[in-house]
Amino acid sequence: MSAANWRRAMNVQPRAQGGASGANTPAASARAARTSRPARPRFQNPLRFRHLVVLAFLIAFPWFATPFFTYQIGAQTLALGLIALSLTFLGGYGGMISLAQMTVAGIAGYMVAIFGTSATDGVSLGWPWWLAVVIGIAVATSAAAFIGWLSVRTEGIYTIMITLAIGVAFYYLVLQNYAVFNGFQGTQKVFPPTLAGIYWRDATPFYYLALFWALAGYLFVVYLLRSPFGIALQGIRDNPRRMHALGFNVTAHRVTAYAVAGAIAAVGGVLFTWYNGLVTPGSVGTSWLINILIIAVLGGMRHPVGAFLGAIVFVLLQNFAIDVIDRERFNLVIGAVFLVIVLFSNDGLLGWWSAVSVRLSTQRGETRWSSARNRLYAR
Amino acid sequence: MTLTWKWSWALLIGVPIVALSAWGLQDNARLFVITLLNGLTLASLYFIVASGFTLVFGLMRNVNLAHGSLYLLGGYLGFFAAQLTGSWLVALAVGFSAAAVVGLVMQVSIFRFMLGQDLRQTMVTIGLSIVIADCLMWAIGAQVHQMSPPAWLDGPIRNLPVIRAYSTYRLSLLPIGIVIGVALWLFLNRTRAGMMIRAGVDDRAMLAAAGVNVNLVFATTFAIGAGLAGLGGVILVLVLAFRPRGILGRPA
Numbered sequence: 057m058s059a060a061n062w063r064r065a066m067n068v069q070p071r072a073q074g075g076a077s078g079a080n081t082p083a084a085s086a087r088a089a090r091t092s093r094p095a096r097p098r099f100q101n102p103l104r105f106r107h108l109v110v111l112a113f114l115i116a117f118p119w120f121a122t123p124f125f126t127y128q129i130g131a132q133t134l135a136l137g138l139i140a141l142s143l144t145f146l147g148g149y150g151g152m153i154s155l156a157q158m159t160v161a162g163i164a165g166y167m168v169a170i171f172g173t174s175a176t177d178g179v180s181l182g183w184p185w186w187l188a189v190v191i192g193i194a195v196a197t198s199a200a201a202f203i204g205w206l207s208v209r210t211e212g213i214y215t216i217m218i219t220l221a222i223g224v225a226f227y228y229l230v231l232q233n234y235a236v237f238n239g240f241q242g243t244q245k246v247f248p249p250t251l252a253g254i255y256w257r258d259a260t261p262f263y264y265l266a267l268f269w270a271l272a273g274y275l276f277v278v279y280l281l282r283s284p285f286g287i288a289l290q291g292i293r294d295n296p297r298r299m300h301a302l303g304f305n306v307t308a309h310r311v312t313a314y315a316v317a318g319a320i321a322a323v324g325g326v327l328f329t330w331y332n333g334l335v336t337p338g339s340v341g342t343s344w345l346i347n348i349l350i351i352a353v354l355g356g357m358r359h360p361v362g363a364f365l366g367a368i369v370f371v372l373l374q375n376f377a378i379d380v381i382d383r384e385r386f387n388l389v390i391g392a393v394f395l396v397i398v399l400f401s402n403d404g405l406l407g408w409w410s411a412v413s414v415r416l417s418t419q420r421g422e423t424r425w426s427s428a429r430n431r432l433y434a435r
Numbered sequence: 436m437t438l439t440w441k442w443s444w445a446l447l448i449g450v451p452i453v454a455l456s457a458w459g460l461q462d463n464a465r466l467f468v469i470t471l472l473n474g475l476t477l478a479s480l481y482f483i484v485a486s487g488f489t490l491v492f493g494l495m496r497n498v499n500l501a502h503g504s505l506y507l508l509g510g511y512l513g514f515f516a517a518q519l520t521g522s523w524l525v526a527l528a529v530g531f532s533a534a535a536v537v538g539l540v541m542q543v544s545i546f547r548f549m550l551g552q553d554l555r556q557t558m559v560t561i562g563l564s565i566v567i568a569d570c571l572m573w574a575i576g577a578q579v580h581q582m583s584p585p586a587w588l589d590g591p592i593r594n595l596p597v598i599r600a601y602s603t604y605r606l607s608l609l610p611i612g613i614v615i616g617v618a619l620w621l622f623l624n625r626t627r628a629g630m631m632i633r634a635g636v637d638d639r640a641m642l643a644a645a646g647v648n649v650n651l652v653f654a655t656t657f658a659i660g661a662g663l664a665g666l667g668g669v670i671l672v673l674v675l676a677f678r679p680r681g682i683l684g685r686p687a
Contacts, residue, residue, distance in 0.1 A: 212553045213498050353558055391565030398558040
């Protein structure tokens with residue numbers, strides 16, 4: 057976060073530069089008079105041409121893609137990307153890598169299955185879908201805040217360990233509890249409702265549903281990162297002791313970050329449960345806990361868009377690793393791709409992207425330093 | 436913490452444990468002692484595997500989540516060595532050295548370049564553990580491997596007072612774990628090499644200035660830690676079923 061962005065976010069104006077030295081000349085005073093009214097913060101339209109292209113592509117995607125691509129690739133990417141986005145927010149901007157994001161998503165999914173309708177009668181209460189969804193997101197967000205409250209006092213690898221432990225504990229809870237969670241089988245046929253004459257499980261409606269929430273989550277995170285809370289969170293990531301000395305409540309900010317990330321993961325979890333049509337202990341098992349980390353790291357954690365980039369790569373590999381190599385060797389392919397990216401890039405695909413663009417702009421005659429600086433201030 | 440606090444904590448935790456143990460002993464002494472021994476021997480086995488991780492993480496601050504893969508590798512190679520030669524000791528040696536060599540390669544080729552980068556080490560070793568587990572699965576297959584212990588450790592010990600009989604091999608895990616623990620402590624605290632390792636952890640540059648090859652010291656430490664994982668793998672092949680799963684339980 058550059059100084060300019062910081063000022064914009066905090067609504068602070070930089071002090072008029074050179075005003076004192078040049079104020080005596082008539083031209084300067086005229087200029088000063090012209091600009092003396094309290095200037096509003098300069099509005100910079102953040103929308104670029106490439107954003108419109110991507111948005112147009114995303115909206116048009118179901119028109120030219122087969123239902124398989126719309127549902128299996130598109131919608132799954134968006135739902136998984138939304139869960140990974142919560143980890144990007146938490147890890148990239150809060151400095152806390154939590155492996156329990158899939159657990160939070162799974163809690164939301166389980167709540168929707170338990171309070172809503174499913175094929176498992178003994179478990180589901182059959183309440184209206186909207187109530188189940190609201191309860192699911194609320195419970196998952198509180199659970200995320202609780203997980204955060206447990207783990208904020210740890211740092212680095214220990215945060216990973218404690219969140220992994222919480223995730224594994226929840227996995228065994230749902231695996232062994234039959235009264236509430238229906239144990240190993242989980243709940244089947246947890247489908248989105250029919251609303252306004254549209255069955256939302258069909259490929260195209262579900263794609264647009266996922267797209268809406270993915271975009272909403274993305275824009276929310278982008279907005280939040282420029283809000284005072286987001287700025288303070290990044291300050292805490294960089295230097296918690298200094299932020300504490302400045303009077304910020306470090307623990308409260310971190311727990312809030314967990315809760316916000318939990319809400320995003322909960323929405324993603326409801327979508328992912330509807331996408332799968334079921335929620336089982338397997339969907340909150342260790343391999344999925346790690347998969348979310350893999351998705352977030354694959355894409356890169358320096359910008360929210362990385363989560364969705366990682367999800368695209370992950371889903372494509374998951375579906376087409378069969379064609380590249382043996383059906384059974386998906387783990388080898390995803391592991392090797394993950395390994396190459398973490399070994400040779402300091403920030404996933406986004407790290408490569410910025411390295412490439414630095415090199416390109418260097419060739420255009422900028423120096424390496426100036427282009428790096430411009431990139432820094434452009435963020 | 437004052438002494439009173441310590442005592443109250445000790446009482447708070449100790450009294451229920453003692454009471455429950457007394458109840459268990461009185462209720463079904465045989466079951467209680469067997470369960471206790473099962474717990475202790477399993478803990479001893481986990482200690483052997485985890486001691487390598489502690490050596491690497493506790494001393495060198497090096498997060499190696501691929502430790503489980505090393506242990507898997509040691510177990511498999513030990514198993515095949517035992518099948519070829521029929522000797523349990525050869526299996527132990529092969530398991531230890533194979534894991535040590537792979538650990539050495541990892542230290543020299545990867546970890547040396549990311550000192551102090553906890554998260555990056557975590558990511559890289561998660562990736563490594565996925566790849567290694569899946570490669571082993573590819574090469575060996577998913578069937579469960581188990582081998583029988585050497586003749587002098589096979590079968591039960593009979594005529595024990597309360598429990599009547601207990602597996603010799605399982606019981607032998609307890610002294611093995613204790614010996615490894617004591618040997619590690621002696622090595623780190625009472626030998627010159629252990630002193631170098633501890634000094635290198637405290638101040639790497641100073642140790643290098645004192646004329647010690649720090650990279651060599653750290654590589655050796657890493658190799659020993661990895662080797663202990665392999666050793667644990669070979670020992671475990673005898674006790675429990677063995678199939679490719681990473682340390683994170685990812686079914687490969």
